[in-house]
Amino acid sequence: MTDAAALPGQPRGAVVSGPATARTVNVLAPNPSAMTLDGTNTWIVAEPDSDLAVVIDPGPLDDVHLRAVIEAVERSGRRVGLTLLTHGHPDHAEGAGRFAELTGTKVRALDAALRLGDEGLGAGDVITTGGLELRVVPTPGHTADSLSFHLPADRAVLTGDTILGRGTTVVAHPDGRLGDYLDSLRRLRSLTVDDGVHTVLPGHGPVLEDAQGAVEFYLAHRASRLAQVETAVEAGHRTPSDVVAAVYADVDRSLWPAAELSVRAQLEYLTEHGLIQG
Numbered sequence: 001m002t003d004a005a006a007l008p009g010q011p012r013g014a015v016v017s018g019p020a021t022a023r024t025v026n027v028l029a030p031n032p033s034a035m036t037l038d039g040t041n042t043w044i045v046a047e048p049d050s051d052l053a054v055v056i057d058p059g060p061l062d063d064v065h066l067r068a069v070i071e072a073v074e075r076s077g078r079r080v081g082l083t084l085l086t087h088g089h090p091d092h093a094e095g096a097g098r099f100a101e102l103t104g105t106k107v108r109a110l111d112a113a114l115r116l117g118d119e120g121l122g123a124g125d126v127i128t129t130g131g132l133e134l135r136v137v138p139t140p141g142h143t144a145d146s147l148s149f150h151l152p153a154d155r156a157v158l159t160g161d162t163i164l165g166r167g168t169t170v171v172a173h174p175d176g177r178l179g180d181y182l183d184s185l186r187r188l189r190s191l192t193v194d195d196g197v198h199t200v201l202p203g204h205g206p207v208l209e210d211a212q213g214a215v216e217f218y219l220a221h222r223a224s225r226l227a228q229v230e231t232a233v234e235a236g237h238r239t240p241s242d243v244v245a246a247v248y249a250d251v252d253r254s255l256w257p258a259a260e261l262s263v264r265a266q267l268e269y270l271t272e273h274g275l276i277q278g
C-alpha cells in the first residue's frame with residue numbers, strides 16, 4: 001500500500017510460503033505495518049516444466065528479502081526471467097531496480113518511470129515468459145497505474161493492492177479515483193464470472209479462494225462507505241477530516257490518514273456525480 005517503513009526490532013529474513021497455486025509461490029517481505037498487513041507478498045510465477053520464472057513486485061529495497069526471492073527461484077531449479085510491477089508504491093516497487101541488477105532482468109510496469117528496459121505493460125498484453133500465460137488486466141483506482149495479472153491456467157488473479165487478503169484497500173486520492181476503482185472491481189468480477197477465476201493472490205495478506213465473494217464484498221463495502229460519506233456530508237461534516245471522524249470511527253486511528261485519502265476520493269466522486277455540492 002503506501003507505508004513501507006520497516007518496524008524496528010522485527011525479525012529479519014523473508015518467509016517463503018508453500019505453493020499457493022500450481023504455478024505460484026509467495027515470498028513474504030519483512031515489512032509488516034498497519035498499511036502493509038503481514039508485509040508485501042512477492043509472487044514467483046512459473047510454468048511447472050520451465051526453467052524461467054516471473055517475479056511480481058520485488059517489494060521494498062531490502063537486500064535480505066530480494067536475495068531470499070532469488071534463492072527461492074533457484075531452489076526450484078529456475079532463474080528469474082522477468083520482473084513485473086502491479087503499481088509504483090514503494091512497498092511493492094522500491095526494490096525493483098536492485099532486484100533487476102541482481103538478476104539481470106528487465107522490469108515492466110504501466111508507469112514508464114518504473115520500467116527498466118524498453119518494454120511497457122498495459123491492457124491486452126500477455127506475458128509468455130517460460131511458457132506462461134499471464135494476462136495484464138488494467139485495474140486503476142488504488143493508484144492510476146495499478147495492474148492485475150490473470151493466470152488462467154491456475155484460475156487465479158494477482159491483484160496487487162486492488163484486492164487485499166484481509167480488510168479493504170485505499171483509494172489513494174488524487175492519483176487513485178473511485179470511479180476507476182469501481183470499474184476495476186467490476187472488471188475483476190467478470191473474470192470470476194466469465195473466466196472461472198476463483199483464487200485471489202493479493203499484494204498483502206492471505207490467498208483468497210473465493211474470488212467472486214471477495215469482489216462482491218469489496219463492491220458492497222465501497223457502496224456502503226459511499227452512502228455513509230454522503231450521509232455525513234448531508235449531516236454537515238464538510239471537511240475530509242470531519243468526514244473521516246464520522247465515518248471511520250470503527251477503524252483504528254493509525255489508518256485515518258489513509259482513510260482520508262479514500263474520503264477525498266469519495267467526495268470527488270459524489271461531487272462529480274452531482275450527489276453533493278462541491
Ligand SMILES: [Zn+2]
Nearest residue numbers: 001002089161
Ligand atoms: Zn499500494
